[in-house]
Amino acid sequence: xxxxxxxRSAGTGSRGGHGREHQHIASLCDGKVQSLAxxxxxxxxPLGVARVLIADMAADGLVAVYEPTSFENNDAxxxxxxxxxxxxxxxx
Amino acid sequence: xxxxxxxxxRVTSAKIVIAGGFGVGKTTLVGSVSEITxxxxxxxxxxxxxxxxxxxxxxxxxxTTVAMDFGRISIDRDLILYLFGTPxxxxxxxxxxxxxxxxxxxVVMVDTRRLADCFAAxxxxxxxxxxxxxxxxxxxxxxxxxxxxxRDALAIPSDVPVVSYDARNRESxxxxxxxxxxxxxxxxxxxxxx
Numbered sequence: 403x404x405x406x407x408x409x410r411s412a413g414t415g416s417r418g419g420h421g422r423e424h425q426h427i428a429s430l431c432d433g434k435v436q437s438l439a440x441x442x443x444x445x446x447x448p449l450g451v452a453r454v455l456i457a458d459m460a461a462d463g464l465v466a467v468y469e470p471t472s473f474e475n476n477d478a479x480x481x482x483x484x485x486x487x488x489x490x491x492x493x494x
Numbered sequence: 495x496x497x498x499x500x501x502x503x504r505v506t507s508a509k510i511v512i513a514g515g516f517g518v519g520k521t522t523l524v525g526s527v528s529e530i531t532x533x534x535x536x537x538x539x540x541x542x543x544x545x546x547x548x549x550x551x552x553x554x555x556x557x558t559t560v561a562m563d564f565g566r567i568s569i570d571r572d573l574i575l576y577l578f579g580t581p582x583x584x585x586x587x588x589x590x591x592x593x594x595x596x597x598x599x600x601v602v603m604v605d606t607r608r609l610a611d612c613f614a615a616x617x618x619x620x621x622x623x624x625x626x627x628x629x630x631x632x633x634x635x636x637x638x639x640x641x642x643x644x645r646d647a648l649a650i651p652s653d654v655p656v657v658s659y660d661a662r663n664r665e666s667x668x669x670x671x672x673x674x675x676x677x678x679x680x681x682x683x684x685x686x687x688x
Contacts, residue, residue, distance in 0.1 A: 471596070472595070486570065
């Protein structure tokens, strides 16, 4: 759900073969990062449908997909990220 | 063209789950700190009999659509924090594995006039070993019970933080999120040091 997606604005290749949903997603995350949940909500699509569309676009190189960080493992990466979250919240 | 030389930096996200009974103010809390107007997304959830080994063998599994509200806070350029409100109907809780998977932790919002509404959420987080704190929403600046009374009534372990706040107030909500992250960090440090 909180997997993030960023459009690849290089504009290479033809978009002729892509449907309206793909174009809508491309415009939503053009130059900015959006989560799967945000894209689904803004397009009024169920999460699962948005997930499939984005996977197609990722396969075609139209978007970059970034997995969220999991905090289930007690590793240093998670701790460092938690510290970033904490200082970010304090700055708000 | 953008002045930034590269836009391919690794971006990551994290999430905090906001739970509590229907009408306790989850969306108000999310909206008070979110940089976007809270959005609603729908997911189709599948359930099957609990305790059954192989759900693929079950012809009459049921599906249901549940909606949840969420907001977003950009922590820095490469890190986005999402706040996901749980669906109000607690009977759908057991289906929300995806919602809690990988989460930093959860805020359980408590309305002291309807304490029992948060039992399901607390049970769920205890079962899933997801760190959580109890946030007592003070409607109209009124607090009907003391934190210790709530802790006793809900049988909350002594190490779990119980805080009071006002969901409409940004500073107050911010402090709840800070308390949760501090709590999760201290738990991790304890485990590492043990």
